[in-house]
Amino acid sequence: MIQKKIRNAADPYIIHLTEEPYLLRKEMLKQDTDLSVQRKRDWKYPSLKFISCKNGTLKLLNIHQEKSYEMTVIVLPTQLQVSCNCGSEVETICHHVYNALDSLMFMDYTRFFEQYQRGGLVEIATSHKKYFTITETNKSLEILPRGEIKPLYHLTDKLKLNDFTTVMDLPGASQTPVTKMKDAALTYIIIDAYKDLFPPFLLPCIGYLNKAGTEVRRFDNFISGTEKKYDPYLTEDQKALNRLCYEMWQLAESMNGSFYKESVADLEKLKILLELWQHAFTLLQHESFTYLYCLYWKRELKRRPSRQQVDRIEIKPEKPVFQFQLLDREQVFQLQLKLIVKNRSLENPMLDHMFFVREQENIYLLNSLKDAGLTEWFNKTNNCITVFKEHFDEFEKQILNPLRENYLIETVKCSPLRFKKIKG
Numbered sequence: 001m002i003q004k005k006i007r008n009a010a011d012p013y014i015i016h017l018t019e020e021p022y023l024l025r026k027e028m029l030k031q032d033t034d035l036s037v038q039r040k041r042d043w044k045y046p047s048l049k050f051i052s053c054k055n056g057t058l059k060l061l062n063i064h065q066e067k068s069y070e071m072t073v074i075v076l077p078t079q080l081q082v083s084c085n086c087g088s089e090v091e092t093i094c095h096h097v098y099n100a101l102d103s104l105m106f107m108d109y110t111r112f113f114e115q116y117q118r119g120g121l122v123e124i125a126t127s128h129k130k131y132f133t134i135t136e137t138n139k140s141l142e143i144l145p146r147g148e149i150k151p152l153y154h155l156t157d158k159l160k161l162n163d164f165t166t167v168m169d170l171p172g173a174s175q176t177p178v179t180k181m182k183d184a185a186l187t188y189i190i191i192d193a194y195k196d197l198f199p200p201f202l203l204p205c206i207g208y209l210n211k212a213g214t215e216v217r218r219f220d221n222f223i224s225g226t227e228k229k230y231d232p233y234l235t236e237d238q239k240a241l242n243r244l245c246y247e248m249w250q251l252a253e254s255m256n257g258s259f260y261k262e263s264v265a266d267l268e269k270l271k272i273l274l275e276l277w278q279h280a281f282t283l284l285q286h287e288s289f290t291y292l293y294c295l296y297w298k299r300e301l302k303r304r305p306s307r308q309q310v311d312r313i314e315i316k317p318e319k320p321v322f323q324f325q326l327l328d329r330e331q332v333f334q335l336q337l338k339l340i341v342k343n344r345s346l347e348n349p350m351l352d353h354m355f356f357v358r359e360q361e362n363i364y365l366l367n368s369l370k371d372a373g374l375t376e377w378f379n380k381t382n383n384c385i386t387v388f389k390e391h392f393d394e395f396e397k398q399i400l401n402p403l404r405e406n407y408l409i410e411t412v413k414c415s416p417l418r419f420k421k422i423k424g
Helices: 026-031 035-039 095-103 112-116 121-127 161-168 236-252 267-284 298-302 369-380 389-404
Strands: 013-016 047-054 057-064 067-076 079-084 132-137 140-145 184-193 201-209 216-222 290-295 310-312 314-316 321-329 332-341 350-353 356-359 362-365 385-388 408-413
Touching (some): 013 026, 026 095, 035 095, 047 121, 047 140, 079 095, 121 140, 184 216, 184 236, 236 267, 290 298, 385 389, 389 408
Parallel strands (some): 321 408
Antiparallel strands (some): 047 057, 201 216, 290 310, 332 385, 356 362
16 A cells, blocks of 8 residues: 655645646646545635735735634746645645635636736735725735726736737838937928929928927028938938938929920929929928928029028828819909818918919928919919900810819809999
8 A cells, every 4th residue: 555645734835837827727726636635625715815925925814714824825937836834734735725726716717826926916016005906805905007007017918918029020110219419400491493493392401499499590501312421310201201302303403393484394304203292292291390492593502591581381281172163243254273171272372382382381282283284374363364254155165164174163153343433
């Protein structure tokens, strides 16, 4: 007959966690507990009162009716080292510990001990009580982080770190922080040439800021967009934007800024320039300092922009929708261009920027060369063409019908034009 090895319940006994870290199943508990302990009927459903938890060593008061013993559990990812100060002579664990562990089971398993691991929720909460709501229960402690600090790294599973790893493996450009310039910032300036010297293009420029860092006090010389010395201060988007600036400048210098200044405009170059603007406009929307500069002479590009010729602007992502109003004023009709953004007609838009329209400080990029050409053409008419009714049929055939193929024309009945009588 094999003699069973007897031990004192006060000595730590190992229960192995053979699946996931800190997960105890009823099957694991039974495998590491002798049958005589499992068959005992007393000490069922004890209460557990928290005593302490330090460095992963948990002490609980194990209470049943009028009796209690101190249970100690050393919590490790793959094992629980359990003991009881009852001092019983046992083969594995005493029935006090067995029934305490069994009472923690939900269905056939428990993750109770995960929060008692070294550096776990209980140790942190009891060391930093103001950040947690701690409630005593008949199963030790219930701990809830206060709303202001949820979720907690390492202490809860809400962060889904496996999902984070998956996300970080997705393709994407680096957005590492860049070095900030001291009292300065990169600005972007739309060059709008006087008398259609060039089509509009974009140039970067260093601006020196006020103390609050909200406004540019003065500008340095224009940057071509190819300089490498500023790279440590630039985001990846700004580097891409600077390359676009250089391409625009090279292209714009070979053209004039009008669809009608020469007999035949270089439509292919204008198309390429507009495409560059479409790429740049998307990137510009994220820049803090954007300006419009009225350029009188080409030589100004070799020096710093004059503060008097620079207006701060806001780049708007919406593209204006073209509509026309035909005003019926009895003897005459008047045709006007309306630019619609978010179901609102722009008020007194400035139409002399070729690829853009401007409403106060807001700048909108036009959708196509056709829109840009029409904008310039209507700007030359002061955005109002008056037609006597005797000429309307010809006007409709020559102007209105081609417009109707591409745009909405709304006819509006209006009061007749009124003029002051000329004395004499």
